[in-house]
Amino acid sequence: MDMDCTREELPATGTVVPPLPDGTRLLHIGPHKTGTTAVQGALFAAKEEMARHGVDFPAHSRHPIEAVLAACARPAMMGDTAPTEHHWQRLLDQVRATGRRSSVLSSEFFADAEEETAIARIVEQLGGTGRVHVLVTLRPLARVMPSQWQQYVQNGLRMDYEQWLEHMLRRPPYDEPTPSFWRRHRHDRLVERWVGATGPDRVTVVVVDDRDRDALMRTFEALLGLPGGLLRPVPETANRSLTLAETEMLRNLNKEFRGNGLPEELYSRLVRHGAIAHMKNSCSPTPQDVKIRTPQWALEAAAGIGAEVAGRIGGMGVRVLGDPGRLSRVPESGGPAGEPRLAPEVAAQALFGVLATVAATNATGRADGTGKGRSVHRTSSKELVKVLGHRCLKRLGLR
Known part of the structure; x- marks a missing residue:
């Protein structure tokens, strides 16, 4: 699918959004792929300045993923640290320390909470319906x-795109091989689950407009009563998607990885936090890169589901910002995709990411490849080569 907007669409228009009451705990639940990473990076970067305006960002990291997974009773990503109740309780302590001040939490993994009891518990522990306001971005x-x-x-999937679409859209009960997809992206049911815990007056739904990249930041500023322009995108948290060639390279690696029975911890450390992280942060897609294109039948099926979703959300009594009609529009498929070809420099960066992760792990003693100060992809290639060289020399007894 060509991800550009259709030519008939007009530029987005501004909407006046009144701020939430002082003392509100704004809970942004995503779901995934709705601008969450950019929002989290901007909030974390501006946490000190937000605090001067009476709004706290209580988490000690940009995205407290282990805490949220524990709260939602969901497992970790393949090979990552297993979430525990301790992670969640530590985050709750940080939230409670904000007292009566306004605060904001953001994690797309809150959308993975499926059980009504788990959602009700999260809301209650964060201050109850008197303080929590849920924000859903679609x-x-x-x-x-x-x-x-x-x-x-x-995260290890080996199925190609068209096969995956067949399973998600044409093969009931539509829960294999990725059962989390519809838990996250049947958006009417997602909103309904959280409305059940908070009531409709405590839920705001934002339909994200990709034509206006700053609109979502302005919405957060308005809801939190912050000055305009305070929240700004942070380049290193852009979390870009992979191109078709990059994804196909990784998908074939996944086949080999699974086929040889290698430990999942190795995948997390060397592949996700090593090869992929370094490749994504070192190489930017070019106009020559082949995009992931969605076939016309799937676009039409998605638009039909979007129409149902928009209709149901519109009848729930929640506040909706943006144009719900965008959820049901059928974009152009963009024609047949070209042959995906991985540029040599991209392959080299992926391979270097693996080597750099090994070097960083040896140097810091940590097994997750992130180190104590900087992750591998935030360290310069020169520094990483130096570390790797010293480790190799030491192993050879030549240092």
């Missing part, structure tokens, strides 16, 4: 599907 399924597929590939 994008059309046609835009979510290719991005979500390549993300699943980054």
Whole structure:
């Protein structure tokens, strides 16, 4: 699918959004692929400045993923640290320390909470319906599907895109091989689950407009009563999607990885946090790169589901910002995709990411490849080569 907007669409228009009451705890639940990473990076970067305006960002990291997974009773990503109740309780302590001040939490993994009891518990522990306000950000399924597929590939999926679409759209009960997809992206049911815990007056739904990249930041500023322009995108948290060639390279690696029975911890450390992280942050897609294209039948199916979703959400009594009609529009398929070819420099960066992760792990003693200060992809190639060289020399007894 060509991810550009259709020519008939007009530029987005501004909407006046009144701020939430002082003392509100704004809970942004995603779901995935709706601008969450950019929002989290901007909030974390501006946490000190937000605090001067009476709004706290209580988490000690940009995205407290282990805490949220524990709260939602969901497992970790392949090979990552297993979430525990301790992670969640530590985050709750940080939230409670904000007292009566306003605060904001953001994690797309809150959308993975399936049980009504788990959602009610989260809301209650964060202060109850008197303080919690839930924010849901939505994008059309046609835009979510290719991005979500390549993300699943980054977590070990081996199925190609068209096969995956067949399973998600044509093979009831539509829960294999990625059961989390509809838990996250049947958006009407997602909103309904959280409305059941908070009531409709405590839920805001934002339909994200990709034509206005800053609109979502402005919405957060307005809801939190922050000055305009305070929240700004942070380049290193852009979390770009993989191209078709990059995804296919990784998908074939997943086949080899699974076929040889290698430990999942190795995948997390060397592949996700090593090869992929370094490749994504070192190489930017070019106009020559082949995009992931969604076939016409899937675009139409997604638009039909989007129409149902928009209709149901519109009848729930929640506040909706943006144009719900965007959820049901059928974009152009963009024609047949070209032959995906991986540029040599991209392959080299992926391979270097693996080597750099090994070097960083040896140097810091940590097994997750992130080190104590900087992750591998935030360290310069010169520094990483130096570390790797010293480790190799030491192993050879030549240092």
